[in-house]
Amino acid sequence: MSDAGMVHPITVTINGERYARTVQARKLLVHFIRDELALKGTHIGCDTGNCGACSIIVNGKLIKSCMMLAVQADGATIETIEGLEAEGELTPVQRAFHEHHGLQCGYCTPGMVMSATYLLRGNPDPSEEEIRRAIRGNICRCTGYVNIVRSVKAAAGAGEPAAADRAEASR
Amino acid sequence: MLLASVDYTRPATVPEALEALASREGAAPLAGGQSLVNVLKNRVASVELLVDISRLEELRSIEASEGSLEIGACVTYDEIDRSPEIRAGHEIVSRVASHIEDQQIRNRGTIGGNCCLSDPTNNLPPLLIALGATMNIQSGSGLRQVAADEFFRGYFLTAVEPGEILRSISIPALGEGAGAGYSTLSVASDSKAIVRAAALVRGNGTIDEARVALAVVGPVPIRHSGMEEALRGGAATADAAREAAEAIGEDLEPIADAHGSTEYRRQMARVVARRAVDEAIARGGENG
Ligand SMILES: Cc1cc2nc3c(=O)[nH]c(=O)nc-3n(C[C@H](O)[C@H](O)[C@H](O)COP(=O)(O)OP(=O)(O)OC[C@H]3O[C@@H](n4cnc5c(N)ncnc54)[C@H](O)[C@@H]3O)c2cc1C
Numbered sequence: 001m002s003d004a005g006m007v008h009p010i011t012v013t014i015n016g017e018r019y020a021r022t023v024q025a026r027k028l029l030v031h032f033i034r035d036e037l038a039l040k041g042t043h044i045g046c047d048t049g050n051c052g053a054c055s056i057i058v059n060g061k062l063i064k065s066c067m068m069l070a071v072q073a074d075g076a077t078i079e080t081i082e083g084l085e086a087e088g089e090l091t092p093v094q095r096a097f098h099e100h101h102g103l104q105c106g107y108c109t110p111g112m113v114m115s116a117t118y119l120l121r122g123n124p125d126p127s128e129e130e131i132r133r134a135i136r137g138n139i140c141r142c143t144g145y146v147n148i149v150r151s152v153k154a155a156a157g158a159g160e161p162a163a164a165d166r167a168e169a170s171r
Numbered sequence: 172m173l174l175a176s177v178d179y180t181r182p183a184t185v186p187e188a189l190e191a192l193a194s195r196e197g198a199a200p201l202a203g204g205q206s207l208v209n210v211l212k213n214r215v216a217s218v219e220l221l222v223d224i225s226r227l228e229e230l231r232s233i234e235a236s237e238g239s240l241e242i243g244a245c246v247t248y249d250e251i252d253r254s255p256e257i258r259a260g261h262e263i264v265s266r267v268a269s270h271i272e273d274q275q276i277r278n279r280g281t282i283g284g285n286c287c288l289s290d291p292t293n294n295l296p297p298l299l300i301a302l303g304a305t306m307n308i309q310s311g312s313g314l315r316q317v318a319a320d321e322f323f324r325g326y327f328l329t330a331v332e333p334g335e336i337l338r339s340i341s342i343p344a345l346g347e348g349a350g351a352g353y354s355t356l357s358v359a360s361d362s363k364a365i366v367r368a369a370a371l372v373r374g375n376g377t378i379d380e381a382r383v384a385l386a387v388v389g390p391v392p393i394r395h396s397g398m399e400e401a402l403r404g405g406a407a408t409a410d411a412a413r414e415a416a417e418a419i420g421e422d423l424e425p426i427a428d429a430h431g432s433t434e435y436r437r438q439m440a441r442v443v444a445r446r447a448v449d450e451a452i453a454r455g456g457e458n459g
């Protein structure tokens with residue numbers, strides 16, 4: 001069918017860089033980011049919206065990029081895991097995951113870090129319950145979550161906003 | 172996953188959206204996509220044209236006047252959770268929305284999509300029935316209103332006809348002495364609901380009006396008139412709620428599946444219905 005070949009022009013700004021491309025309507029945002037822009041930090045775990053490995057921030061909102069079409073992101077400002085560190089400096093969340101062993105295999109980590117970053121922007125001093133609620137959409141098969149929660153707490157305690165300078169779009 | 176081939180359009184206005192929907196068989200509205208994108212992955216329905224309504228400002232407003240609410244179909248769960256207007260007069264709507272799955276889904280999923288999907292396990296339909304909501308459906312020829320009781324027609328089937336969209340949902344003011352309650356049974360906090368109930372109770376000491384909606388007992392949420400009648404005219408107490416829940420009997424023939432047998436669901440329906448009514452009574456008391 002000709003529809004599969006029908007393409008739509010889109011423009012997105014990802015981690016500060018502007019990309020203009022054409023996409024098929026059926027292209028998932030996660031595939032666009034990984035395969036067309038070669039930003040492989042955003043992972044695919046389940047492809048059904050359940051695991052959260054593909055979590056990114058679109059127009060200031062945390063979303064699962066396997067549950068959105070690339071064409072739906074036309075005009076959007078997007079942040080992925082690659083955009084967090086600036087000039088080799090990890091963000092407080094990334095540093096805390098490193099220091100508190102918030103990861104083992106690392107597969108869930110990009111999504112976890114994006115969820116934690118999103119949480120701390122809206123709530124700089126979350127309780128343990130709020131942290132657990134914030135990462136509910138992110139599945140980790142290794143850590144048992146304890147060290148992840150500890151990492152997020154430590155990042156909050158670090159007293160620095162989580163890459164707040166990059167949070168141009170407010171919630 | 173490679174989705175089935177599909178076309179896409181993002182109209183700028185509601186009339187343009189309706190035109191696009193009418194232009195072609197197999198055209199479907201795309202709201203938050205939190206169900207529809209998976210449908211496209213699984214190729215379980217043949218959608219040929221996605222009409223993206225998610226950015227239409229006309230569908231994205233929340234209006235409150237004299238205690239009643241009108242929520243646009245494309246307002247997200249997260250926006251409902253955080254809305255001061257909704258929290259003020261209908262705290263339960265915010266709370267139920269805030270319990271849907273996770274932050275990512277709440278940032279995309281919409282109240283209109285939650286209803287139009289008509290998945291029997293979805294959170295909002297029984298609540299809207301208990302609250303006496305009205306569904307405002309728009310077609311090219313005008314707007315029509317359908318009571319929430321009448322909106323859900325079957326598994327993945329609603330009163331919205333091809334070429335129409337759900338435009339907004341009106342929720343009446345709770346009113347003096349009225350309270351609402353909601354209760355779900357599930358194996359774990361993040362697993363599918365086994366049975367749910369939502370209730371609205373009005374009255375001061377004595378119950379004048381009661382609405383009890385049960386969900387996940389069949390293809391669509393239903394009101395249980397037997398329990399409603401048993402409550403009406405009785406005392407607004409936990410004992411009366413327990414007694415009234417016994418009215419849920421053999422008349423209720425819930426679906427049986429891996430999550431529960433018919434008899435288990437019937438018994439648990441009594442439990443969640445009682446809890447929802449208890450909560451409604453307690454909240455009504457605060458609202459007297
Ligand atoms: C991992 C996961 C977990 C979930 N858990 C829950 C849960 O616990 N509880 C729950 O209730 N839901 C849950 N959902 C479903 C989610 O809430 C969906 O967002 C919701 O069912 C549909 O809303 P949407 O805006 O994303 O709609 P879409 O996916 O865009 O659309 C759903 C259907 O409704 C139609 N539609 C949408 N809007 C309109 C409109 N205004 N007029 C006419 N037709 C319309 C579409 O054509 C489509 O058929 C979950 C989804 C996922 C992926």
Ligand code: FES
Nearest residue numbers: 045046047052066
């Ligand atoms: S890959 Fe998107 S949620 Fe699992």
Ligand code: FES
Nearest residue numbers: 104105140141142
């Ligand atoms: S660290 Fe392995 S899945 Fe989380």
